[in-house]
Amino acid sequence: MNSKHPIHTTLSTDAMRILERYEIELGSKNTVLERALMGMDKLRFKEKVDTQSINRIIKRVNTGVPGVDGLIEGGIPEGFVTIVTGSPGTGKTTFSLQFLMEGIRNNERCIFFSFEEMTEQLIKQTIRFGWNIGEYIDKGYLEIFGFSRFSTEEIIEIIDIFKPKRIVFDSLNIFSDVSDFRRSPQWRNILKEIKEKKITCLAITEKKTGRSAGEFDEFDFMGDGIILFDKKQKNELDTYPTSNIKIQKMRLTKVNEMPHPFIIKDHGIEIIGNRGIERKISGNILPASKNKPYFVANIDRELRISLNSIIGFSELMKIKTPGDLNEKQERYMHNVLTSGKHLLDLIQQKS
Incomplete structure (x- = not known):
């Protein structure tokens, strides 16, 4: 394989040829390695592959949220679809907008597909954080679309024309039958477009009433990663209301699974950490x-x-x-x- 950081293995020459062929078919080294991980126990895999070389291969995308990237080895792997879930009002949309703002700061084009909130409302929401998204829309760094107004083909066409590096879908709960949606050709086509173009995507969902925060639902199985937002019960130690963020899953990543309290400040979400x-x-x-x-x-x-x-x-x-x-x-x-x-x-x- 032609790679700046080659993978050192004890595989035979024939096996390496097979690995190269799968890389061509699956489109990326990450996908091949993930399939390999699924088919081998951890000890055998560590014997066969230099895991440090694997980590160098994986390009990670910064979230722009102080304290979060350290929980996921430096960021979300490029091209991943991450489910951002939790109860209403816990900061999911703010987190996702902060993720897009980080992309804009890196001169990346971004798209926000909104199901529920209009462009004007989003602009008002971001003013409190000092994010002038109206200016970024005018400059062509950001586009906001109402998802429900477009067909799958039109969404794919928008992605193809605009060529974003980051996308947010807010929120997928508009679809009543999650199981059918997850298996639908429409979603699979959108997912294929995102994966082929190595676009890093956040898909917002809301936990159903009565479902515990740590319980998985149908939406959670649609992504490569799951970031959970959960309200934290206020007690006398809390000088201000906080919520928790928890990385429940992130493929190809060693995650810190502990819940971490965070607050929403003037510049957006920030994990409080141990000092707080x-x-x-x-x-x-x-x-x-x-x-x-x-x-x-x-x-x-x-x-x-x-x-x-x-x-x-x-x-x-x-x-x-x-x-x-x-x-x-x-x-x-x-x-x-x-x-x-x-x-x-x-x-x-x-x-």
Whole structure:
């Protein structure tokens, strides 16, 4: 194979010829490697292929959201379709617009296919972040289309003419029969166009009412990756409302699967990270010895703060030490976290 970073294997010459033939048929090294990964266990695969060379082959696309790229080895693999899902009002559209703005900053053309929001509403939504998308539309870097007004052929024609590097579909929930849509020739044709042109795509979906945040639905099986947005219950440690972002899946990528709290600031979404949690813990602890009468008079509040600190510390440890604890330590931390939340619920019910 002609590659700047060749893959070193112990395969025979005949096997290498087969690999090259599949590369031509499937269109990219990434697809061949993914098929290989699916057909071999991890240990055998590591013996056969230099995984560092694989990572150099994979071109990654920055999301433009501070803190997210570090969770997915530097970005979304180019040409992937990633499902951005969660309940309403958790920041999915803002995240997707931020993704397009990063592309525009890199002189990439972008398309936003909107099912629900009109162009004027999107422009108003982005003004608060200082994104002048009207200017980028005029300059030809961004196009916004109402998806429902176009046929599959017209959408493919738009993609072919505009030649975008990034696309957002907001949202796929307009289709009532997800199973039929996922298997439809229309979606497959759009997907084929996106894959062939190595366009990186975000497809927004909303979790159905009553479905738990971590539960997969039909839409989730349509993408190469899944990014979940979930509302975080506010407690006394939270000085401002936050939500969580979680990478549930990203092919060809080692992901950090822990939920990460984020806030929406003046410049868009930003993951708070460990420092934000540490600040909230340290800023709310009041030693009982400092003011004993006050502590007794406000014991419910003080117990809530103490329990929240324990819960917050446990969550911080889970973020900082994923996979580093043994089974006994994991069980102990889980018990501390569960017990703390249980006691907090009892206090809140009593008060």
